[in-house]
Amino acid sequence: MVEKKKLKKNGEALGISGFTLGIAGYFSLLFMGLLSLAFFIIGLIFCIIQQKRSPTKLGKVGLIINTVGIIMAIVLVIVVAIYLYPLLQEQLQNLQT
Numbered sequence: 492m493v494e495k496k497k498l499k500k501n502g503e504a505l506g507i508s509g510f511t512l513g514i515a516g517y518f519s520l521l522f523m524g525l526l527s528l529a530f531f532i533i534g535l536i537f538c539i540i541q542q543k544r545s546p547t548k549l550g551k552v553g554l555i556i557n558t559v560g561i562i563m564a565i566v567l568v569i570v571v572a573i574y575l576y577p578l579l580q581e582q583l584q585n586l587q588t
Contacts, residue, residue: 509537532557541553
């Protein structure tokens, strides 16, 4: 009986890790866009592996959280790049003159 509980806990480790990385990605999204994108991608990979091995609720929730997080991080990086590109061009022109 005890061994069965340990096996179940060990079998859920990737789902829990993926879910945790997804939550960490949301906390770091506003401050570190690319780092949060890495958190979301790694978390998504962990959750996919977990769901293929033995599907769990945390693995499924982690899939959703990480997928939405990846979309949000990509949009954030694109928006920041669009707003910073004119400023960067202006600074480069000032340096050349």
